[in-house]
Amino acid sequence: MSLSPFHLAIPVYDLAATRTFYGEVFGLSEGRSSTQWVDFDFYGHQLVIHEHPKTASQESVHSNPVDGHNVPVPHFGIILEWAQWEALAERLKSFGTAFVIEPYIRFKGQVGEQATMFLFDPCGNALEFKAFKDMSQLFAK
Template sequence: MALSPFHLAIPVHDLPAARAFYGETFGLSEGRSSDQWVDFDFYGHQLVIHEHPKTPAQENAHTNPVDGHDVPIPHFGIVLGWQEWERLAERLRAAGTVFVIEPYVRFKDQPGEQATMFLLDPCGNALEFKAFKDMSQLFAK
């Protein structure tokens, strides 16, 4: 499946902390930057963190129930291969990451079974990382 890279710009109220989080915690490569923003290679996509005052969503995230968990809204993330997801989960655990939703398998033995985890960046932006053993289940009902 060939996908075009997406571009996502998000607000961060602490640019140095967010830069360290995305660069060091995830090991993302930096692209262009200025005193107010930084581009990252987010698994082949362009993620840009922009300095911005704290937003209401960063201060008090809304949640929706999904599979018995309170999923933060809004959130963004990436679908990884299963083994890459497992390596990332281990890397984040080893780094002492505090998860909003600990890594686990959601919708077990149902269409769309997936591994997922949720965490917040230092500025309160919610991220989800997921994986499917069978990528054809990505949009399964």
């Protein structure tokens, strides 16, 4: 399966802290930048952080219950290979990352078995990172 890269621009009210977070904690490569925005290579996709006043969702987090966890809404992320997800979870832990939902396995031994974790960037943008034991089950019910 061949996917086209997506472009996502998100608001950040502390450009310097968020630039450090995506660059150092995640180890993402920077692309172009200005004094008000920075492009990152987000696993082959273009993530742009734009300086912006604090938004309502950054001010007050909304969540929906999913499998006994409070999942922050809105959120975005990427689906990684299993080993990449495990390595990222360890990397984030080594940086002392505070998780909204600690790394865990959903549907263990079932159709759609997946690893997931949720966290916030320094400006309150929620991220989810997933991996599937069998990528062909990405949309399995």
